[in-house]
Amino acid sequence: MKKLYILILSLIPLMANASNDVTQLEGSFKVGPAIILIFILSLFILVGLLFRAKDTTDYYAAGRGISRVGSGMAIASNWMSAASFLGMAALMYGTGYHGLSYVVGWTGGYVLLLILMAGQIRRYGKYTAADFIGDRYYSKTLRTIGAVIAILISIAYAVGQFGGIGLMFRWVMGIEYNLAVIIGGSVVLAYTLISGMLGVTKNMQIQYVIIISSFMIPLFLLTFKFDYFWLVPQIGYGSAVQDIVEGIQISEKSGLMNSLGHHFAIVPSPEYAMPWDPSTGQTFFQWMAIAFSLMIGTAGLPHVIQRFYVVPKARDARWSVVWGLFFICLLYWSAPVYSALGTILSANPEVGALSPDAIVVYTAQLGDINPLIVGLLAAGGVSAAFSTTSGLLVAGSSAFAHDLYVKVINPMARPKTQMKVARIGTLLMAVIITVIAMVDLALIAQLVAIAFSMAGCTIFPLFLLGIWWSGSNRAGAKAGLIVGGIVTLISLTYLVGARAGWTLPYNDFITYYLGAWYFAWIGAPLAIAANIIVSKLTKETPLEIRKFLIEKVHS
Amino acid sequence: MEKEDYKISFFKPTTQQARKNRNLIIKLFVVWAVAIFGFQTLLKIIEKPVPEEALITFSSAWENIELGHATQSDYQAIAQSMIQVMGKITIKPDHYAALKDGTGWALSKVYPEDALPALEQDIRHLHELRGQITSLRDEAYLETKELIISKAAPALGIGEDTLLAQLLAIGLDDNLQRLSEENREKIPNIMGLYLTHNRSFLTDAVFLGFPFHYFYSAVFLLAFFIGLCWIYCYRTDKLHAKLNFLEQID
Numbered sequence: 001m002k003k004l005y006i007l008i009l010s011l012i013p014l015m016a017n018a019s020n021d022v023t024q025l026e027g028s029f030k031v032g033p034a035i036i037l038i039f040i041l042s043l044f045i046l047v048g049l050l051f052r053a054k055d056t057t058d059y060y061a062a063g064r065g066i067s068r069v070g071s072g073m074a075i076a077s078n079w080m081s082a083a084s085f086l087g088m089a090a091l092m093y094g095t096g097y098h099g100l101s102y103v104v105g106w107t108g109g110y111v112l113l114l115i116l117m118a119g120q121i122r123r124y125g126k127y128t129a130a131d132f133i134g135d136r137y138y139s140k141t142l143r144t145i146g147a148v149i150a151i152l153i154s155i156a157y158a159v160g161q162f163g164g165i166g167l168m169f170r171w172v173m174g175i176e177y178n179l180a181v182i183i184g185g186s187v188v189l190a191y192t193l194i195s196g197m198l199g200v201t202k203n204m205q206i207q208y209v210i211i212i213s214s215f216m217i218p219l220f221l222l223t224f225k226f227d228y229f230w231l232v233p234q235i236g237y238g239s240a241v242q243d244i245v246e247g248i249q250i251s252e253k254s255g256l257m258n259s260l261g262h263h264f265a266i267v268p269s270p271e272y273a274m275p276w277d278p279s280t281g282q283t284f285f286q287w288m289a290i291a292f293s294l295m296i297g298t299a300g301l302p303h304v305i306q307r308f309y310v311v312p313k314a315r316d317a318r319w320s321v322v323w324g325l326f327f328i329c330l331l332y333w334s335a336p337v338y339s340a341l342g343t344i345l346s347a348n349p350e351v352g353a354l355s356p357d358a359i360v361v362y363t364a365q366l367g368d369i370n371p372l373i374v375g376l377l378a379a380g381g382v383s384a385a386f387s388t389t390s391g392l393l394v395a396g397s398s399a400f401a402h403d404l405y406v407k408v409i410n411p412m413a414r415p416k417t418q419m420k421v422a423r424i425g426t427l428l429m430a431v432i433i434t435v436i437a438m439v440d441l442a443l444i445a446q447l448v449a450i451a452f453s454m455a456g457c458t459i460f461p462l463f464l465l466g467i468w469w470s471g472s473n474r475a476g477a478k479a480g481l482i483v484g485g486i487v488t489l490i491s492l493t494y495l496v497g498a499r500a501g502w503t504l505p506y507n508d509f510i511t512y513y514l515g516a517w518y519f520a521w522i523g524a525p526l527a528i529a530a531n532i533i534v535s536k537l538t539k540e541t542p543l544e545i546r547k548f549l550i551e552k553v554h555s
Numbered sequence: 556m557e558k559e560d561y562k563i564s565f566f567k568p569t570t571q572q573a574r575k576n577r578n579l580i581i582k583l584f585v586v587w588a589v590a591i592f593g594f595q596t597l598l599k600i601i602e603k604p605v606p607e608e609a610l611i612t613f614s615s616a617w618e619n620i621e622l623g624h625a626t627q628s629d630y631q632a633i634a635q636s637m638i639q640v641m642g643k644i645t646i647k648p649d650h651y652a653a654l655k656d657g658t659g660w661a662l663s664k665v666y667p668e669d670a671l672p673a674l675e676q677d678i679r680h681l682h683e684l685r686g687q688i689t690s691l692r693d694e695a696y697l698e699t700k701e702l703i704i705s706k707a708a709p710a711l712g713i714g715e716d717t718l719l720a721q722l723l724a725i726g727l728d729d730n731l732q733r734l735s736e737e738n739r740e741k742i743p744n745i746m747g748l749y750l751t752h753n754r755s756f757l758t759d760a761v762f763l764g765f766p767f768h769y770f771y772s773a774v775f776l777l778a779f780f781i782g783l784c785w786i787y788c789y790r791t792d793k794l795h796a797k798l799n800f801l802e803q804i805d
Binding site: 100103272326333 | 598718752763770
């Protein structure tokens with residue numbers, strides 16, 4: 001024990017290596033943050049081992065013994081990914097008010113989820129989205145397609161997470177981005193294989209507390225240091241936003257500096273707060289389309305919907321949404337604070353171009369916060385990405401092993417073979433995600449928004465109509481999926497085309513109106529319309545399904 | 556509709572509970588949609604493109620320059636406006652480069668011609684130092700920056716202790732007289748792009764320190780969503796209790 005103390009004491013000077021003797025914010029291996037990162041990840045595994053699920057049923061039903069508040073924390077932990085932790089501030093840092101469309105979209109969607117689905121999904125009583133689709137639409141084919149879509153959504157969602165992990169590993173280790181993605185990806189894969197099945201609700205609650213604490217602590221310090229109302233930074237930063245709009249002269253905040261030695265000052269920058277400012281290149285239409293797409297995507301994401309199966313009653317499912325949204329909002333009220341302070345602290349052109357996705361960490365670094373606390377913040381970002389990625393990999397590999405392999409390919413498979421297939425699925429997904437993340441297609445939150453639009457175009461219409469209209473039948477579901485799938489395919493083709501430098505027909509028109517982060521604004525209504533029209537023209541839903549809907553879901 | 560039909564439709568509820576639940580959902584949905592999309596649409600309807608003061612100053616001075624009867628204060632005015640845009644966080648690199656040329660050119664018009672080579676030499680030295688230093692607090696680097704500020708800022712009518720002076724020192728190129736035709740044409744558009752903003756009484760009003768519309772979207776709406784969810788759960792619980800509605804579980 002004494003040796004451990006000596007080791008820690010000897011590391012303190014290295015950990016507390018302040019950042020004020022540099023010309024840039026990246027570049028070197030950061031001992032303190034690295035130790036904190038390893039400590040927190042080890043803690044998650046330890047907690048997982050202590051509260052280990054005994055079997056698959058226990059894993060799925062673990063939440064059925066916990067309170068609504070606890071379940072709300074689990075929902076928040078499951079939800080808070082790198083896109084929330086790092087991506088939200090990044091969007092507002094780059095595009096100002098436009099970034100708030102993501103904040104509104106990702107929180108407003110919970111209202112839809114609650115009033116339209118939560119209780120009904122719980123009463124339906126299936127464990128996965130593919131289970132629901134296959135059962136409600138009495139089709140093995142649709143079940144398979146549902147599983148494939150769940151895997152694709154998991155991959156799209158996880159690409160952004162790997163990007164976030166790569167950025168944080170690059171920051172901590174001072175290495176090149178692609179290498180950081182490979183190392184980070186390998187670590188998250190190992191973490192998932194060790195702790196995947198340990199990711200039970202208890203672990204999620206503890207993850208939430210760590211993630212939110214690491215996000216909040218630097219905020220109090222930053223607002224205190226730069227003379228804003230620090231007791232409630234989520235309100236106190238309002239003056240910082242107004243300061244950005246009006247500008248801060250050197251004389252106004254004399255003596256306040258960033259860690260590189262620049263005054264806490266900024267020229268008047270109304271573009272930061274004014275709606276759809278021309279200089280950001282974003283429009284009113286895009287604001288609305290993004291908010292709408294994210295909302296319906298939220299109500300259609302498999303791993304979000306899945307959370308409602310693990311509460312004791314439908315009533316608890318509803319109340320857990322209220323608590324879950326409250327805990328999520330704590331983070332979403334806070335993310336813009338980093339963006340506002342980061343904008344002022346990095347306003348001097350000498351700071352150079354910063355990666356927006358790492359602005360949360362850069363803000364704390366530029367604010368000259370103790371490196372250990374900055375390290376805690378980075379560890380929080382990695383933890384958020386790890387917890388979500390781990391859940392996504394488990395969900396994706398379950399769909400691969402359970403919904404595809406066992407239900408479709410080999411119904412006689414033994415549990416041992418199932419487990420092997422699940423592991424192969426996890427590995428395959430991790431490799432695919434790593435490769436896509438290395439292409440660096442867009443900002444983290446934008447990559448995650450693709451998953452939401454995919455879910456909005458495909459799964460959301462199936463759930464919405466499946467629950468609320470018994471007339472929606474197998475043929476209608478297939479038609480809706482085809483339409484939603486085509487819209488998704490067109491949008492993603494143009495996204496990849498733009499990155500590859502291809503000139504596709506009607507390029508400007510399609511990339512604007514079917515943007516990859518918001519194509520669900522039109523894809524979802526079209527899919528719903530196709531579902532209704534084809535359902536009306538084809539054979540009625542079987543009696544036993546309609547009876548089940550009446551007796552189990554709506555009575 | 557007979558229960559034996561076993562047909563469910565959101566718009567045609569068959570029980571009292573379902574009817575009340577549908578009505579509650581519709582009410583909350585309408586309030587939700589108006590709060591989000593209604594407010595943004597209102598913002599869009601009432602907004603007006605408003606130029607910053609710097610753009611008004613720039614436009615008038617630039618016009619004088621184009622007409623060929625510019626005074627020293629016109630060059631100072633366009634330089635000050637351009638430096639202000641160069642300090643914006645959202646500026647694109649090619650726009651920054653064009654304004655850098657424009658600022659240097661405006662400075663060359665008001666700076667003593669025989670002293671220009673010495674100033675250019677100082678700027679070159681600063682750039683060389685920037686590539687060598689390990690800290691932005693490096694003494695030689697800071698001294699050179701201060702030297703440039705002391706020479707260039709007064710010529711442009713900028714106070715030496717101001718933010719604009721700091722931005723000027725790092726925003727000059729060592730070829731001050733160069734301004735390409737292409738950049739000359741681009742500059743007015745760049746200035747218009749960064750100095751015009753969509754504003755209205757909702758963006759200009761201040762609430763708890765925030766511009767009102769920003770507070771509404773970033774803070775209020777989130778709390779409002781939680782409130783809507785709470786109301787739905789509370790009303791549903793009340794309704795179920797009133798109708799003795801027991802939810803089945805699997």
